[in-house]
Amino acid sequence: MSENSKPIVIAVTGLNAIDSPGPGVAVIRAIRDGLNRPVRIIGLAYENLEPGIYMDAVCDKTYQISYPAAGAEVLYNALKYIHDKEGIDVIIPNFDAELYNFITIAPRLKLLGIHSFLPSFEMFDARDKLNLYAFGQKHDLKVPKDKVIYSVNDLYLIGEEFGYPLVVKGKYYDAVVAHTLEQAQKAFYKISAKWGFPIIVQQFINGTEVNIAALGDGEGNAISIIPMKKMYITDKGKAWAGITLEDEALIELARKFVSVTKWRGGFEIEIMKTAQDELYIMEINPRFPAWIYLSAGAGQNQPAALVKMALGEKVVPFTTYDVGKLFIRYSWDHIVDVSKFQQFTAFGNL
Amino acid sequence: MIKKNIATNEFGFVFNPATGDSYSSNPIAAEIIQLMKDGHSLNEIKKTLLDKYEVDKMTIEKDVDEFMGALKENNLLNN
Incomplete structure (x- = not known):
């Protein structure tokens, strides 16, 4: 194979094209449409039912990786393993929650020959939701007032200060518009149970x-x-x-x-x-x-x-x-033979 | 007058690219919008409609003014 026809190998996360979709499938589709060069797409999935694993003409090969909570070192080792097999040229992470790890290991990935194009930690x-109001103040950009809280009791005072409705948000995902203190408390418990602390309470606009x-x-x-x-x-x-x-x-x-x-x-x-x-x-x-x-x-x-x-x-x-x-957007029932599901579930790749 | 970037077609579909809002208008409304886009004044438009359709001046005045109010309310006119 000549150098020109060698495909660019691109690894992409976020294959969960579900009702609250990750961007991975859309990113892959755009790359396949617009790069005008041969590509080989390596999907990186957290769950065995992420639709992008099984969709036609999306990923050429998909590997399962550990959740971000496992840490940067686990991610690095997994990517090095995949890189040894696939020769990844570019990696595109697509989840907020995984970016910290990816930014951490980006220089080491570069040494392996895996390129990324990510923001710095700064x-x-x-x-970050926790710093956004201050960021807006500093650069004369309008950002609704917010409070970062760890206790449900803080909602009493915030409700008095902001008035209702107000918005209760998780650190990474989820936002609920609460019209009463009771709704705000319910949202606090629900979101903190799913995404942990802190909770951000934002003025409603x-x-x-x-x-x-x-x-x-x-x-x-x-x-x-x-x-x-x-x-x-x-x-x-x-x-x-x-x-x-x-x-x-x-x-x-x-x-x-x-x-x-x-x-x-x-x-x-x-x-x-x-x-x-x-x-x-x-x-x-x-x-x-x-x-x-x-x-x-x-x-x-x-x-x-x-x-x-x-x-x-x-x-x-x-x-x-x-x-x-x-x-x-539309929904589509993709038919998959169980053997593919078994393959991915048992061996972590497809 | 109507904002320059407002898009219309012959079926009376109106699209405001600044807000993403779209509207369906009847054939006369579409004609008025087209005349506005072609640079005609309100008085010229009223006269055109008066000449073209069997309708009295007072009705034209009232209907066109009402329609202008609707365009303004939907943020389709220049300030």
Whole structure:
């Protein structure tokens, strides 16, 4: 096989294309569509029923890896094992909760020849839910007030200060709008049981939910910015349909974020736009969103651009995209022979 | 006047790319929007409709003004 026809081997996590989906399948689809080079995709799955393991033309091979709680060293050893077999060129983690480990081992992976394109710890921490309000204050960006709490008793005083409704959020995932103290307490227990502590209680902002998917080059430049309005939201708060927007204020906000953080990699900004056109940053997710394929559909293929930058290629910032491009997610019952399930469950690869 | 970036088609579909909102309008409303996009003033539009359709001036005045109110309410007009 000549050097040119040798596929680029790309490992991707987040294959859980379920009702609250991980971005992995969308990232892979965008790469396959837009990289214009042969690729071999290595899926990395935590659970044996992540749909991306079994879907056609998504992963060429999938390996099971341990949950992030196992630590960075376990992850490194697993990736080294997989790398020895597959020769990974680029790795794209897609979960908030796994990023800490991936950022930790990124320099060692680089020594093995595995490239990544991740934010630094400093960038990662700046947009953490725990620091977001201070980040907004520092850079003149609107962020709802919040309180970080460890005890359910703290809700009494916060309720008096913020008023109801207010938003109860987990450190990584989950957010519940609580209209009463009882609802807030229930959300506190439910979210802390699932995601641990602390719990973040955020002021409620009334408005239209708009999201931005963007890609920073690590030098302060935004390579791509795609704003999207959720048109249909599931009971888990996930976009089931959305449409690209033309809004210079949104683009400017994302550009400012990239400029002040020198963000490296993909990210998503969740925004609440009020009736007065104020833009409140609700959250900044340090990875591509599950709807990232819309960026490719609208003409700015962010995952493909990220792969190129991870490999050290210079990517020129996109300047245009299609406004009014929709994505509509759908459910699909994929039929799988039990032998495949057994193979993955028993041997941790497929 | 109507915002420059508002998209329409011949079936009366109206799309605001800044908000992602879309609307269905009836054929006359679609015609008014098209006339606005072509740069006609409100008075010119009213006169065009008056000449084209069998309708009295007072009804045209009232209907067009009401429609303008609806466009403004939906944030489709320039401030």
